[in-house]
Amino acid sequence: MKKADIFEFYARLAADNPAPETELAYGNHFQLLVAVTLSAQSTDVGVNKATRRLFQEVKTPEQMVALGEAGLKQHIKTIGLFNAKAKNVIALSQRLIAAYHSEVPADRDALETLPGVGRKTANVVMNCAFGAETFAVDTHIFRVGNRTGLAPGKTPLAVEKILDKSTPQPFRLHAHHWLILHGRYTCKARTPECWRCNVVDLCAFRPKTAMPAQKVARQQPGDP
Incomplete structure (x- = not known):
């Protein structure tokens, strides 16, 4: 992924969720x-x-x-x-x-x-x-990094190093949360939901998945 596209990729994820956090519950x-x-x-x-x-x-x-x-x-x-x-x-x-x-x-x-x-x-x-600018590469980030072309690597450590090198400010602190959430809820393992992805045009994955037929059927004329 080109440098300008990487910036735009994160910018769109950030616009949707400016302050992402871990979904684990804890008190200290x-x-x-x-x-x-x-x-x-x-x-x-x-x-x-x-x-x-x-x-x-x-x-x-x-x-x-x-x-x-x-x-x-x-x-x-x-x-x-x-x-x-x-x-x-x-x-x-x-x-x-x-x-x-x-x-x-x-x-x-x-x-x-x-x-x-x-x-x-x-x-x-x-x-x-x-508050360290670290990249915790789990299965979601490994998949998103490789599938989109953002950080292609054969191992989690390879993906981590590419993300560390290529992720620009002001996105470094929250980058791994955006990528985890994107992989968990949109760029899913079995069937990525490309039809509702806000970075679909920047992504290298082919072929893009279309909206499921049942969702198309439920949409009425004039719906977004």
């Missing part, structure tokens, strides 16, 4: 870290359901450790890989207490030393908690 930096860790291979909706009562009870690493692995499992058993995630969350809580005075470190390398925290999770925390 520790809860954000836990929520993002739990969200691997799970939906934000599913994680929010699991953490609603958990986060009423647990707001600090000390409280998480006191809850224990068995107690945590009872809260998160509805989400995928909950056994491994419970083990990691308890372990990362213990490490935050021992190494970081119970505070979530504002450093990506330090975050990646925590159990269960990979680069994507660290990037999300750095962006949402500390």
